[in-house]
Amino acid sequence: MNKKISSLWISFLMSLIFLSGDIHVGAYLGINWGRTATQTFVPSMVVDLLLQNGIPELRLFQPSLNVLDAFADTNIGLAITLQENFLRNVVEQKQMDDYIHERVKVYSDKGVKFRYVYVGNEPFTKALYMKKQFNGTIRYLNMTRDALDSFNLPDIKATTPHFTDVLINVTKPSQGDFREDIKEKMLKFLDCINRTGAPFVVHIFPIYTVYRYGFDVDFAFFDNKSKFKIIDGNNTYTNLFTFIYDTLVSALAKAGYGDMEIVVGQIGWPTDGYVSASEANAERFHRSLLQYISRKDGTPLRPNRDIDMYLLGLTDENKVATDYGPYQRHWGIYKHDGLPKYKIDFTMQDRDVKPTIAKGTVRMPNRWCVFDGKTDHNETLVLQDYDYACGESDCTAFGTGATCDHLSFIEKVSYGYNMLYQMSNQDQRKCNLLGATITTNNPSTPDCDFPIEILTAEVVDGGSTLTKRY
Template sequence: MAVAERRKLNGGAGTLFFPAWVPVPAVLLLVVLVGGGGGIRGAEGFVGIYWGRYATQSLVPSVVVDLLQQNGLTEIRLSAPSVNVMEALQSSSLGVTVAIQSDFIRRMKWNNIRTIDDWVAELLVVPIKRGVKIKTLVVLEEPYLTAAGRIPINNATDVFKEAVASLENHGMSHVRTTTIQSPDILKIVKKPSESDFRDEYKAKMLEYLNLYNRTNNSFYMYNLYPLTSLVDNNWPLEFAFMDNNSSFSVVDGPYTYTNIFEFLFDALVVAIEKAGFPDMEIVVGEIGFPTDGGKYATPENAERFHRGFLKHIVQKKGTPRRPNMNIDVFLGTLLDENKYPLLLGPYRRHRGIYNFDGVPKFKIDFSGQGRDIYPSTAKGIVKMPSRWCIFNGDMSNATKVEEQMQFACATSDCTPLYPHSTCSNLNHTWNVSYAFNVYYQSNNQELDNGACDFSGLGVLTPFDPSTGACQFPVEILTAEKVDGGIQLLNYVGYGSGPRGTTYSIALSFFVIFLSMVLL
């Protein structure tokens, strides 16, 4: 076995603590702890968290930083750097992972606006000098994913090489590098031993593995979506959990798989081994369990999944093919993302451990000890006035009602109305009401802009129409409006803030709040 390959497995040069800073409007939280000595990175499996921000509103970054620290989390992964998020991290001890987004690469190529070196110099080097502890640079996330109309980045490995060279030129070679890969790169198999990279991706994956092996501090990062794999393979629900209470298992030669995580992880291990890199370090870039939006997606199942999974990771149990080994993982996501692309699955909008208002949806012990506790709740959250927009019941023009409902759902999140979801049992009148209300709330209850008009079909009520598990939300009073996670290209430099759709609106919200309270 090559020495370089052994170094990969052992995590390279030991634990890294480096600062970093990056501005842009999509955010994502991730954690990478590199352990030294013998074992795979650290005395215990490392657990970090991803903060996805594909949402109409998001918690103030300083509140999120405080929330993570309250819960004892030490690492955060962001899908793109944003000015206000980086400023909040600047005074914290959190380790940070940020990503160069595919959107940036496409626009750079089309408009010749920036180079990779520009990105590194302005969005990584400067933040590091300001005190942000950037440990890892993710050079593109799932670049070959074609679902939801995405265009693959066919020159992704070239982008990776440019980024590594830029880090070295700026004296930042201590920053780890990787690219997050999608589960779609693997063939669908009945047993992990049959696994391999899909033919159309095999050459690219081999090139990546060679790059990781030659590059100091690089590793393989992979997203896992247990519920998607469970449904796609028609496996029983019990296979999703570490404490599988059924007789279902997958026997693969000397290995027996009783849960989906070990199956999916070892399927990647086999594919990488077949490519000639048996000791390549693998980090899970995102894993979790949704609470709504589809079959099996419930808070109860999410709680059970995380309890067993975290205990397994912290106890360093590894997998059948990599037993008794540390596996670094990033839970995903911190909060729900109501603007996440629907074509990737409606439940993907409900992967958050927390509701949009910073209240936990289920019990989870981030330490992995399995304690029956809720995590800390976000502090200082203020909701907008307790007002809901509902359908007035006028069905004299059914076509107009349907059109207005479709209009509301086109730009806001109606996934709780989907089959097997929390609001799927509502009658038609309340389906329309739910759609009207989520549109009204996602538009910050702005009556002047007709957020509760719907061609005269909408009406305000001070009475909460929520029923059972179906909650009609009230928006939070936030200090920023998220742009959906798309990286801004007209960024004007650190300290001056980005121009575009991410901006401070605290004062305007406060005025709205007072005016409505005084009505």
């Protein structure tokens, strides 16, 4: 009885959030929640944050059973990801059927509102494609579609997200096309999703792209204050998003799918780890992005259109891979302790507000593991321990132009020691390093925060090679 009352109350609250006020409801704005971190929000906390902030859609990277349970009867749309280490073990259709039954059918019957099943993630991304040659995307996509159909779930679309490097390096959107080395597979993929009415999902990382292309960094922002622009025939591009979006539109048109729906599966701005990655720039980027989306301007090649997108992301992930740069661990709008970093209005009403604070996190005691700075230590051995500490933790705040890039040698060693200590739940054994000592005096500098982590609430089982749970 209490569970039924709770479910009804959540549904009622969700309805109030989305019906009250002048909220734009044409396009939807979602958010990504990745949990590749030592400390993660518990699922019920995330549900509360989405409800309180009026965020109607969520992309999950690890569809763990306890996470899916939390979204029953919430009316929050979910996109879930079938990870590669699961897909590689799928030999026959029954395995896919069993998985879709366990993770989708059962929870759909419980009131979880699934929108997409993403089959893999960026399989044609150049670095990974050349390294791993993951060739099963289309086969697994068809198997997933067959499994969904067998359970009478036609409204849940199966597709695969792609990074913008599937496009050739172009200088004008009209030149847009897919890379030659993947074109044959991409055409098969497009035929597959076109037959089932699924969208093309693209990941756009403006901070990466402007530097890769050599553009003025201000071109990444919708309120571009520079004189940099790109003229392509009768069309003028003053920001990176419309430039990349229309490049993809051109590529799809050349492949014969000019009207295919496009969903922006990831877009955002990091707050640390690189030049121009800051909380101020992240706030600026998101404010102008949401203003643009709410106006329904579309792009020169697709004017006056709604654009559906998922922001990247809910929280930082201090264990995620950094193939493109250290800023990849700093996409979060929220810190690990549940505090929002900057102002953003998810309802797209352009209010000057910060998101609600996540309730339920438990901050660890005010203790830091630092280097004592004594000169009688063997510097080579200190460096070995420092390298070990950073290798086992997260020192991406030392990236070029990042918040801790300016630290002295002693401060950098202290930071590395402390990150290992904090990411190990303040395990005193992890402070058993050369010259290390535990202090209650905060070693942070005005620009560089030495964080205190939160208590680990759960162990993420998504794709673990140890538990074989996906």
